[in-house]
Amino acid sequence: MKINFNHVSKQYGNYPVLKNISMELNSGNIYGLVGPNGAGKTTLIKLLTTIDVPTKGKIYLDGKDIAQDPTCMRGNLGYLPQDVNVYPYLTSVEYLTYFAGIKGIDKKTIKPHVQELLELFNLTPHVKKKLGTYSGGMKQRVGLACALLGNPQIIVLDEPSVGLDPEERLNLRLLFEELAKTRILILATHIISDIDLTAKQIIVLKKGEVKYTGTKDEFVKSYDGDLEEAYMHFVAS
Numbered sequence: 370m371k372i373n374f375n376h377v378s379k380q381y382g383n384y385p386v387l388k389n390i391s392m393e394l395n396s397g398n399i400y401g402l403v404g405p406n407g408a409g410k411t412t413l414i415k416l417l418t419t420i421d422v423p424t425k426g427k428i429y430l431d432g433k434d435i436a437q438d439p440t441c442m443r444g445n446l447g448y449l450p451q452d453v454n455v456y457p458y459l460t461s462v463e464y465l466t467y468f469a470g471i472k473g474i475d476k477k478t479i480k481p482h483v484q485e486l487l488e489l490f491n492l493t494p495h496v497k498k499k500l501g502t503y504s505g506g507m508k509q510r511v512g513l514a515c516a517l518l519g520n521p522q523i524i525v526l527d528e529p530s531v532g533l534d535p536e537e538r539l540n541l542r543l544l545f546e547e548l549a550k551t552r553i554l555i556l557a558t559h560i561i562s563d564i565d566l567t568a569k570q571i572i573v574l575k576k577g578e579v580k581y582t583g584t585k586d587e588f589v590k591s592y593d594g595d596l597e598e599a600y601m602h603f604v605a606s
């Protein structure tokens with residue numbers, strides 16, 4: 370699949386939050402979307418996930434304008450928002466089954482699919498407990514499982530490793546690599562080290578502008594391979 374941003378701008382009132390963004394994203398890649406707080410990452414994700422529409426410009430998925438035809442994006446999308454709001458009185462099975470229904474997944478396949486995702490995120494031992502009793506990391510893993518419901522081809526994760534311990538982060542990194550082989554994976558974060566080992570492609574946002582988009586190797590070339598240093602240069606300049 371292919372996503373094209375074509376001169377996309379977004380204003381809230383008179384305030385420009387995203388300015389004239391053009392770029393192309395392709396299956397088979399992990400994109401690290403980075404930028405300081407307030408740079409416009411969440412707004413860009415809102416446009417991409419059809420929660421909001423651009424003020425100017427268009428976003429195309431395989432040539433289709435997603436503002437005109439939001440279902441073409443929604444039917445292919447898995448999304449982890451920044452603050453996963455789990456329903457405290459549901460168990461993880463109930464929660465995922467509920468969202469599988471909303472996503473329109475075939476009823477016969479929901480149960481095995483949910484079991485498979487619970488296992489993938491090591492949640493099987495906790496399925497009988499209510500989500501209100503889960504730790505932050507466990508809730509995050511439920512959110513990640515939810516984002517993968519229905520085998521989406523475009524996966525957008527806002528701060529995916531929040532609350533996870535080092536082992537869980539490593540597992541997640543390996544999973545991302547596997548998923549991205551055939552999909553578009555976008556990881557948004559303001560913690561640059563989070564994407565150092567994961568993303569091969571980088572999108573640097575600053576004050577609503579794309580300051581860099583391309584490979585990480587190219588990005589760090591003039592900085593002795595030091596991603597943090599390269600990033601600091603781009604966001605400071």
Ligand code: ADP
Nearest residue numbers: 381384386404405406407408409410411412413
């Ligand atoms: P990031 O996710 O990179 O921290 P955001 O996309 O959340 O950045 O915000 C970018 C800028 O847009 C911020 O200055 C924020 O205050 C402003 N902004 C975001 N959403 C709105 C809104 N609904 N109305 C007005 N301003 C907004």
